[in-house]
Amino acid sequence: MRSYLFYDMLPHQILVAGEFRDAALNRTFDVVDPGSLETVATIPDATAEDAIAAMEACAAAAAPLALVSTRARADFLDALYRAVMDRQEAFAQLITVECGKPITESRAEVAYGADYIRWFAGEALRQPGLARPAPSGHTQIVVSKPVGPAYLITPWNFPLAMATRKFAPAIAAGCPVVIKPAQLTPLTTLAFARLATDLGSQFGLPAGFLNVLTGTSSSALSAPILSDSRLRKLSFTGSTEVGRTLLAQAAPSVLRTSMELGGNAPFLVFEDADVDAAVAGAMAAKMRNAGQTCAAANRFLVHRSVAEEFTEGLRAAFAALVVGHGLDESVTVGPLINDDARASSEQLVDAAVSDGADLAFEGSVPSALRGHFTAPVVLANVPHTSPIVGTEIFGPVAPIVVFDSEDEAIKIANGTPFGLVAYAFTRDLERSRRLTSGLEVGMIGLNRGMVSDATAPFGGLKASGLGKEGGDMGLAEYLATTYVAF
Ligand code: SIN
Numbered sequence: 001m002r003s004y005l006f007y008d009m010l011p012h013q014i015l016v017a018g019e020f021r022d023a024a025l026n027r028t029f030d031v032v033d034p035g036s037l038e039t040v041a042t043i044p045d046a047t048a049e050d051a052i053a054a055m056e057a058c059a060a061a062a063a064p065l066a067l068v069s070t071r072a073r074a075d076f077l078d079a080l081y082r083a084v085m086d087r088q089e090a091f092a093q094l095i096t097v098e099c100g101k102p103i104t105e106s107r108a109e110v111a112y113g114a115d116y117i118r119w120f121a122g123e124a125l126r127q128p129g130l131a132r133p134a135p136s137g138h139t140q141i142v143v144s145k146p147v148g149p150a151y152l153i154t155p156w157n158f159p160l161a162m163a164t165r166k167f168a169p170a171i172a173a174g175c176p177v178v179i180k181p182a183q184l185t186p187l188t189t190l191a192f193a194r195l196a197t198d199l200g201s202q203f204g205l206p207a208g209f210l211n212v213l214t215g216t217s218s219s220a221l222s223a224p225i226l227s228d229s230r231l232r233k234l235s236f237t238g239s240t241e242v243g244r245t246l247l248a249q250a251a252p253s254v255l256r257t258s259m260e261l262g263g264n265a266p267f268l269v270f271e272d273a274d275v276d277a278a279v280a281g282a283m284a285a286k287m288r289n290a291g292q293t294c295a296a297a298n299r300f301l302v303h304r305s306v307a308e309e310f311t312e313g314l315r316a317a318f319a320a321l322v323v324g325h326g327l328d329e330s331v332t333v334g335p336l337i338n339d340d341a342r343a344s345s346e347q348l349v350d351a352a353v354s355d356g357a358d359l360a361f362e363g364s365v366p367s368a369l370r371g372h373f374t375a376p377v378v379l380a381n382v383p384h385t386s387p388i389v390g391t392e393i394f395g396p397v398a399p400i401v402v403f404d405s406e407d408e409a410i411k412i413a414n415g416t417p418f419g420l421v422a423y424a425f426t427r428d429l430e431r432s433r434r435l436t437s438g439l440e441v442g443m444i445g446l447n448r449g450m451v452s453d454a455t456a457p458f459g460g461l462k463a464s465g466l467g468k469e470g471g472d473m474g475l476a477e478y479l480a481t482t483y484v485a486f
Helices: 048-067 070-086 088-099 103-123 161-173 187-202 218-226 240-250 275-291 304-319 339-354 406-414 429-438
Strands: 014-016 019-021 028-032 039-044 130-133 139-146 150-153 177-180 210-212 233-237 256-260 265-269 297-303 358-362 377-380 397-403 421-425 443-446 479-485
Touching: 014 048, 014 187, 039 187, 048 139, 048 177, 048 210, 048 218, 070 088, 070 103, 070 161, 070 187, 088 103, 088 187, 103 161, 150 161, 150 218, 161 177, 161 187, 161 233, 177 218, 187 210, 218 240, 233 240, 240 256, 265 275, 265 406, 275 297, 275 304, 275 397, 275 421, 297 304, 297 406, 304 358, 304 377, 304 397, 339 377, 339 397, 397 406, 406 429, 421 429, 429 443
Parallel strands: 150 177, 150 233, 177 210, 233 256, 265 297, 265 421, 297 397, 377 397, 421 443
Antiparallel strands: 014 019, 014 210, 028 039, 130 139, 139 479, 358 377
């Protein structure tokens, strides 16, 4: 087995009330590197008993954390930002071995994830509030306060950034948390939790401000937490299907929820686009984490007049990709997260080809590789009725659908229940304005293949979710307001 930089910072235990400990029933499970199929670590498989203890610790921390000054919360987050960045390489290795993404992308994820901490360190000092004379003569005061204990369920595809995007605003607002990282990639959260816990006590945060549960049964862990009347907030990133189940579980106690759910991002290339820029944008929008992101371009809608040029450009860019284990510096495409993901991506390609799509490019997977690898594929002339167009692919596959008019492109783009993000390449300002109002999405990359930014509001419309994470709106997700007529 290789020697990794992260060994010293990785606790192999869950975190409850400031203590790392084994699961109550002493069960464990293995975390496996999807690029080598080697076991990276064996960690606790927590059960309902642990969830109850974590919720108890979280509830007990709510009142003392609310009393910690916003300056102290900001200083804690500033110190945590620096501590994460000081360990950027170790975190990057850990992300790569549990999630599979190439090491250069993992380094970028550490910087992106740390940026949420840095941003919310500033936001902690800018809590909203208001005092003004009411028209009838009295005074109106509006105060913000922490919404209360929060349960944060994070996905496997950004093991650090999705945890910090929820944890940092929660702490800035004064809310203690229980984090349930994904079963497939829980290690980065444990390493992060150790750093945060060590620093938290130095800045006067109460034990229990952060609790982490690892386990193989999300429902067994979530049920006791979601039914605890002291819980005030649920934040989830994952599929729309699981989001709906969680929303139903959150309904009896009318919990505040933030839901960052599935996407099916259209990537539109108009006849007036800079096609080279569109190809570069397409690679950025498609290939992060081998296509396994909610914001990944899923359908390439290209005007007939530039379809050949765009397809050729994308084919050439795909031909330059290097498939392999993410720790190899030359690799640009890692494995998929598991064998189901590989099979699902390959089945969508097969179905599209049977529906009449052309295989414009098919890469290869070196035979020496062990792991859940699949070959990158570009599909041209895909009928827009093919399942690959309506399904979130989560793989390194780019299906190209041709359109003839702007109205048709917008209709195809909006013809899905999802509305997370769209990308559009055009040099026409008036068209850009029409797209901004016409596309039913929460985010648009206009002549850009990337929207993710800790200082901007990330989140979707329609079945892609509720609420915004990051930016000026991120803190409000963890605040309650009380209006006083004075
Ligand atoms: C996601 O895939 O859920 C998040 C992607 C991002 O923040 O860029």
